[in-house]
Amino acid sequence: MREIIRLTVNGDAVETGVPTHYTLLETLRYILGLTGSKQGCDKGDCGACTVLLNGEAVLSCLMPVQEAASGSVVTVEGLAAGPRPSALQEAFDLTGAAQCGFCTPGILCSATQLLAEDPDPDRAEIASALSGNLCRCTGYTKIFEAVELAAEATRSGLAPADVLVARRGVDDQA
Amino acid sequence: MHPDELNALQRGGADDPEDLETLGSDAFRVLGHRNRKPEGMRKGTGREIYTDDLALPGMLHAKLLRSPHPHARIVSLDAQHTTQMPGVHEVITGADMPTPYGIIPWTRDEHALALDRVRYIGDALACVAAIDEDTASAAIESIDVEYDILPFYLEPEQALTDEAAAVPIHDPKRAGRNGNITKKVELEFGPVDDLMKASDVIVEGDYYFHGTTHAPIEPHCAIGNVDADGLLTVWSSTQVPHYLQRELARVLELDVARVRVVQPAVGGAFGGKSEPFDLEFCVALLALRTGRPVKLLYTREELFYSHRGRHPMNMWYRVGASRDGKLRAVDARSLLDGGAYASFGLVTTYYSGQLLTAPYELESYRFDSTRVYTNKPPCGPKRGHGSVQPRFAFEVSLDKVAAELEMDPIELRRRNFMGTGRTVNEFRVQSNGFLECLDAVERASEWKSKHGKLPYGRGVGVAGSCYISGTNYPIYPNEMPQAAVQVQIERSGRVSVLHGASEIGQGSDATMAAIAAEELGVPLGYVRVLSADTDLVPVDLGAYSSRETLMVGNACVHACRQVADRVRESVAGALRIPADRVRLAGGWAFDTDAPSDGDRRLPIAAAFQLAEAQHGTLGALGHYNTPKDGVHGEYRGGTIGASPAYSFTAHVAEVEVDSETGFVEVKTIWVAHDCGRALNPMLVEGQMEGSAYMGFAEAIMEQQIMKRGDPEAGLHDAPSLLDYRIPTSLDCPEFVALIVEAADPEGPYGAKEAGEGPLHPSLPAIANAIWDAVGVRMDSLPFTPDRVWRALRGHEAHGSGN
Numbered sequence: 001m002r003e004i005i006r007l008t009v010n011g012d013a014v015e016t017g018v019p020t021h022y023t024l025l026e027t028l029r030y031i032l033g034l035t036g037s038k039q040g041c042d043k044g045d046c047g048a049c050t051v052l053l054n055g056e057a058v059l060s061c062l063m064p065v066q067e068a069a070s071g072s073v074v075t076v077e078g079l080a081a082g083p084r085p086s087a088l089q090e091a092f093d094l095t096g097a098a099q100c101g102f103c104t105p106g107i108l109c110s111a112t113q114l115l116a117e118d119p120d121p122d123r124a125e126i127a128s129a130l131s132g133n134l135c136r137c138t139g140y141t142k143i144f145e146a147v148e149l150a151a152e153a154t155r156s157g158l159a160p161a162d163v164l165v166a167r168r169g170v171d172d173q174a
Numbered sequence: 175m176h177p178d179e180l181n182a183l184q185r186g187g188a189d190d191p192e193d194l195e196t197l198g199s200d201a202f203r204v205l206g207h208r209n210r211k212p213e214g215m216r217k218g219t220g221r222e223i224y225t226d227d228l229a230l231p232g233m234l235h236a237k238l239l240r241s242p243h244p245h246a247r248i249v250s251l252d253a254q255h256t257t258q259m260p261g262v263h264e265v266i267t268g269a270d271m272p273t274p275y276g277i278i279p280w281t282r283d284e285h286a287l288a289l290d291r292v293r294y295i296g297d298a299l300a301c302v303a304a305i306d307e308d309t310a311s312a313a314i315e316s317i318d319v320e321y322d323i324l325p326f327y328l329e330p331e332q333a334l335t336d337e338a339a340a341v342p343i344h345d346p347k348r349a350g351r352n353g354n355i356t357k358k359v360e361l362e363f364g365p366v367d368d369l370m371k372a373s374d375v376i377v378e379g380d381y382y383f384h385g386t387t388h389a390p391i392e393p394h395c396a397i398g399n400v401d402a403d404g405l406l407t408v409w410s411s412t413q414v415p416h417y418l419q420r421e422l423a424r425v426l427e428l429d430v431a432r433v434r435v436v437q438p439a440v441g442g443a444f445g446g447k448s449e450p451f452d453l454e455f456c457v458a459l460l461a462l463r464t465g466r467p468v469k470l471l472y473t474r475e476e477l478f479y480s481h482r483g484r485h486p487m488n489m490w491y492r493v494g495a496s497r498d499g500k501l502r503a504v505d506a507r508s509l510l511d512g513g514a515y516a517s518f519g520l521v522t523t524y525y526s527g528q529l530l531t532a533p534y535e536l537e538s539y540r541f542d543s544t545r546v547y548t549n550k551p552p553c554g555p556k557r558g559h560g561s562v563q564p565r566f567a568f569e570v571s572l573d574k575v576a577a578e579l580e581m582d583p584i585e586l587r588r589r590n591f592m593g594t595g596r597t598v599n600e601f602r603v604q605s606n607g608f609l610e611c612l613d614a615v616e617r618a619s620e621w622k623s624k625h626g627k628l629p630y631g632r633g634v635g636v637a638g639s640c641y642i643s644g645t646n647y648p649i650y651p652n653e654m655p656q657a658a659v660q661v662q663i664e665r666s667g668r669v670s671v672l673h674g675a676s677e678i679g680q681g682s683d684a685t686m687a688a689i690a691a692e693e694l695g696v697p698l699g700y701v702r703v704l705s706a707d708t709d710l711v712p713v714d715l716g717a718y719s720s721r722e723t724l725m726v727g728n729a730c731v732h733a734c735r736q737v738a739d740r741v742r743e744s745v746a747g748a749l750r751i752p753a754d755r756v757r758l759a760g761g762w763a764f765d766t767d768a769p770s771d772g773d774r775r776l777p778i779a780a781a782f783q784l785a786e787a788q789h790g791t792l793g794a795l796g797h798y799n800t801p802k803d804g805v806h807g808e809y810r811g812g813t814i815g816a817s818p819a820y821s822f823t824a825h826v827a828e829v830e831v832d833s834e835t836g837f838v839e840v841k842t843i844w845v846a847h848d849c850g851r852a853l854n855p856m857l858v859e860g861q862m863e864g865s866a867y868m869g870f871a872e873a874i875m876e877q878q879i880m881k882r883g884d885p886e887a888g889l890h891d892a893p894s895l896l897d898y899r900i901p902t903s904l905d906c907p908e909f910v911a912l913i914v915e916a917a918d919p920e921g922p923y924g925a926k927e928a929g930e931g932p933l934h935p936s937l938p939a940i941a942n943a944i945w946d947a948v949g950v951r952m953d954s955l956p957f958t959p960d961r962v963w964r965a966l967r968g969h970e971a972h973g974s975g976n
Binding site: 029030033034035036037038039040041042043045046048075076077079080085089090092093094095096098099100101102103104105108126127128130131132133134135136137138139140141142143144 | 208210211213214215216217218219220221222223224226227229389390391392393439440441442443444473474678679680681856857859860863864866867868870894895896900902903904906908909911
């Protein structure tokens with residue numbers, strides 16, 4: 001049994017037939033071919049499937065696709081502005097925050113919501129915002145650094161790489 | 175060369191040559207810097223492709239039928255009805271793949287699907303390919319299996335009894351033996367009993383490691399496909415494509431030349447994907463039978479049963495030392511709970527003793543390790559294979575020795591530093607930065623103002639360790655290189671690096687790219703990396719035992735230097751200078767005597783073209799094989815644990831213990847690690863932080879436990895990421911990574927491993943910090959609130975430090 005679902009994904013209006021029991025994650029991965037969002041547990045424990053629904057981070061593996069219908073979904077594939085990566089994406093790359101990278105799409109979505117709501121979070125606030133996203137590689141250290149770098153870049157209007165250069169300059173003077 | 179031609183070459187070339195001012199310096203331009211990874215942006219934009227992201231036209235989906243019994247004979251299996259179900263394409267059982275397999279050639283005790291017996295709850299015995307996952311799931315439920323229930327053994331001590339030996343989990347290799355014993359190793363170096371008697375202080379204790387699993391965030395996934403020419407391809411989330419290719423061919427009785435294994439991006443492995451699994455054999459056979467691509471993706475629950483995680487270990491340690499703190503004798507006995515199959519268990523049994531003999535000088539050492547089968551998910555290698563558990567027992571013992579002698583535990587470790595040379599079990603150590611590691615954590619943690627001086631409830635602990643940079647000998651005996659790399663130069667200046675290393679998040683692709691850029695003088699962005707495809711790249715044995723940086727790195731250097739020599743020679747001819755004055759760096763080939771002279775340099779692409787015109791198409795194969803002379807012990811087992819180079823680590827952990835609740839909060843772990851040379855400090859730090867995290871997790875919260883009571887005996891206690899707790903961002907301490915570089919002559923540019931060694935000291939450092947905080951010894955892991963609370967209450971009742 002399939003039904004027609006309408007939703008907006010990464011800015012595009014989508015209309016497609018979906019098995020009635022499908023979750024939002026299954027719809028994204030298996031119907032729309034957007035495989036950036038990952039399935040790590042399929043029961044809402046790991047956070048690898050996190051996407052933004054109307055700006056809010058949600059677990060797409062727990063959400064029946066009907067619940068997302070008529071909503072606006074942004075996945076990791078939609079975080080960049082065209083060819084330009086977001087400050088978070090750039091900062092993750094610069095700091096080595098993605099090792100295996102499997103949790104990265106979900107963490108980027110959670111962090112995107114955090115920075116949209118709080119441009120200057122402290123480390124405890126970052127840890128709290130990411131507490132639903134399990135990472136098995138990093139011990140979270142470089143992920144925290146990446147979010148802090150992205151926040152600082154956004155606040156200062158600089159590219160994350162330039163923030164690092166500026167920081168090094170300060171270090172050299174000290 | 176005509177001057178006009180040279181002139182034309184000098185005008186063209188690299189679009190982003192680096193500043194000429196620094197070209198003359200000998201410093202690395204790429205290595206040693208915090209470079210981005212080649213696949214970093216793919217991972218950050220959702221474009222990286224993992225196995226489950228692949229979908230082939232007409233692809234079927236498979237599911238495994240798993241045993242509900244911990245130990246039973248399969249009396250009959252009836253799938254006739256199943257094959258008739260709509261949407262079902264094929265059903266396979268153990269009889270379809272009767273050849274046993276196992277990662278270690280001497281202990282092949284597994285079948286792709288159980289033949290006549292199941293040995294743990296979760297043992298797979300049939301597999302269905304169907305039109306979709308739901309149909310396959312329903313279909314396996316319809317298979318009729320009749321079991322004859324056998325006695326089962328969940329404790330290793332139980333498996334060792336005569337009653338258990340009468341109905342063993344595996345048939346004994348020799349009559350009269352207990353088939354429940356996988357391996358027993360007894361080795362003695364020096365007169366342990368005599369030196370123990372001569373010791374001034376003897377510390378003895380029982381220690382217990384509880385068993386943990388890898389829990390990568392990506393579940394195992396494999397896809398099988400047979401192309402029009404009959405060539406079998408298996409895509410798998412494996413960390414050992416080469417071994418998988420060999421075992422697939424052996425079990426399926428195919429020509430190995432007609433089996434291709436491709437490893438897409440892997441979402442974490444940690445040793446949990448370092449041997450063949452049921453799913454890979456099944457998708458291969460199902461693809462051969464149906465002529466369709468077949469995918470099998472484990473559920474999260476299945477990961478907890480396929481397991482191969484760290485062995486539970488009962489350990490007894492007796493350590494004797496002289497009054498001045500010198501270690502005289504170490505006597506160890508370990509019982510390893512192996513689960514239902516051997517996996518890497520033969521090696522694990524050796525490692526449980528062999529890897530303990532550095533960084534300290536042991537005057538004498540004996541270990542006696544026994545691995546036993548039990549009816550539980552099989553144990554195998556997890557990050558720090560075989561040596562994390564004994565390292566815990568030993569480093570806690572050292573803390574007790576220091577306490578007995580009223581000596582600072584860092585000082586005790588300094589006094590026993592072995593330096594370089596031979597370990598007591600005859601392994602060759604050529605570099606050893608352990609003292610610098612101790613200094614670094616002592617300084618950074620402000621140890622001297624904290625140890626023994628913090629208020630009750632707060633404490634610091636120290637521990638050290640050593641680990642291998644790859645195993646000196648491959649899993650199947652052969653004299654061929656362990657790693658190879660092909661480098662190809664395109665006349666645009668682009669460099670292709672084809673290598674077999676398995677990128678599993680640790681950064682092997684980034685490391686090979688950086689080495690090629692450094693050696694060939696091209697900007698990092700000119701390098702493309704293709705890895706881990708048995709059809710397209712030269713062999714590598716895989717991402718295990720921390721071997722990739724050293725072995726594949728050396729092979730990459732070897733390949734690049736052959737090409738660079740040709741380029742230098744051609745440039746030298748054109749510039750009319752000796753070849754040893756030509757350097758390739760920063761996008762240029764230049765005269766080191768006059769790097770900023772525009773007439774004495776060429777853009778690197780022009781230099782490549784010059785060399786291509788002279789030598790033909792540029793490219794080379796490089797390889798690396800381990801040194802065989804004088805690196806291992808001359809005794810049975812003396813090659814197991816031998817490595818080309820050893821890394822060293824020291825940790826200080828600071829904890830706060832709530833004496834009311836028993837809750838241990840680890841505040842900070844300072845990790846100093848001697849990686850030889852940090853080819854990319856950002857990646858090395860990432861490995862150190864991730865290792866310390868994983869050790870912390872095993873110390874504080876993770877436990878792979880099977881239920882004991884009927885009727886659920888043998889079932890996993892918590893097969894989900896909610897109930898098998900792994901640390902969230904809120905649970906973690908601060909990790910402070912302090913890189914130490916004691917270059918090793920065997921490593922590329924001196925580099926050694928960084929991916930596993932830095933895990934070991936987390937567990938004992940935390941245990942020792944708890945003692946410093948509240949005066950109780952935690953000899954059994956993990957340090958969960960209930961255990962710590964009980965230890966504190968026992969301490970109050972009986973009052974004792976050690």
